[in-house]
Amino acid sequence: MANLRNLPAVDEILLQAGVQELIRCNRRDFVVDLLRDILDQLRVELRGREDMPSREELMTLIGLRLEQAIEGCSQGTLKEVINGTGVVLHTNLGRAPLGKRAVDYMLAMATRYNNLEFDLEEGERGSRYRHVEELLTRLTGAEAALVVNNNAAAVLLALNTLARDQEVIVSRGQLVEIGGAFRIPEVMKSSGAELVEVGTTNKTYLDDYAAAITEQTALLFAAHTSNYRIVGFTEEVSLEALAQLGRSRDLPVMQDLGSGILVHPQGWNQEDEPGVRACVATGADVVTFSGDKLLGGPQAGIIVGKKRLIEAMKRNQLTRALRVDKLTIAALEGTLIEYLLGDPGRQVPVLRMLNSTPEELRERADRLARQLCQQLGQEHVKARAVDVEDMVGGGAYPTYPIPGFGVEIEFRKVRLEDMARRLRQGRPALVTRRREERMLISVRTLMSGDEDRVVDLLARALRAEETGEKNRGGQGL
């Protein structure tokens, strides 16, 4: 208890010149709040100690912590990350970074008024769903389109509209595949539709679907699981066969594509990975996909298909709860215009990363390794260019590896975990992988200009780690 004697009171601290300055620049009640938290924390820390810091020492420490706390709040918790993992669509790292056209468009619409729901022709209320619809129908060949919050919402809305209180037939194998990562089966159940699972986990035949059709059936549902993943003894029904069955029994067929492809990355096979247009052409009545997977746009759930079905979804009250805002619409329009008129293979970041040639990646990895050796010093690190396995990521393709290049770094004087943690806590943060006792940084997922920043961040982190500087997260006692 004695240790707390030297702890100054709030009023006393508030009179300090430095603290007065902080109050001038920030809200007083906010500063006082932070101060109380800091004092609470200090009380806990002091109770566990034998020695007793002086009043002056404590005053200085409180001042420093207060400054740090205010700085921490001013920066927000969402921060930029440099992605050294080689996972192109990393859901934990915000999935697709946006291209320039999307960002320019979004910025212009965000800072001004716009015609989100205003018909400029008639001078009256319009619909927000009108905006991207034409772009989407042109790009996919579908009759109509609707955009909602994300693909899970798209599936929810489609099922709720087309099959509530009725039955949806779905292959057990596909549910298993997407189930783990997305809980799509749960989303499907929340829609009020009853799932009728057919087939076994590894084999489903057309007859299984046909035999399950009853008076209650409202929809045949197919979920796309990347063909690259299907290994071994499995059998799924083709969309073509399912569409034929749907037509003959007068039932709509829905395909949840997950990662909807509008333009294939180089070297990807149309047969193995059907794009959205192909699904529509094959006869799917409704196709859903994400805006921020291989499309490379903002988070969104895109639904394309038969006009009659899409119109019914637009009338569903649930649509109001799942609606997208103007920023999403602007970013999506910008992205889609790039697809229609621009150069998506180079201008949409996700596609650009997947289209990088091995030669290009190798050269970037070589250059980065050289820079690291020079800047960090051979006595501190060993860095060299190596082959790596990158990933498409994003759920639908998590385990499909693509060959890439990166740098492998061995630290001579500090621990790998300590460096990795310090890099994660930097601004920007750098997220890396590890291969045994070495750090691995893939170059595929680095954005333009990131290489120099990576060298700089590593140099600073290494210096701090070697001199034993305290980690971010507070001035110690």
Ligand SMILES: *Cc1c(COP(=O)(O)O)cnc(C)c1O
């Ligand atoms: C990713 C994915 C979803 C979920 O999409 P979100 O946009 O993340 O909501 C649903 N189904 C499949 C097949 C997917 O790959």
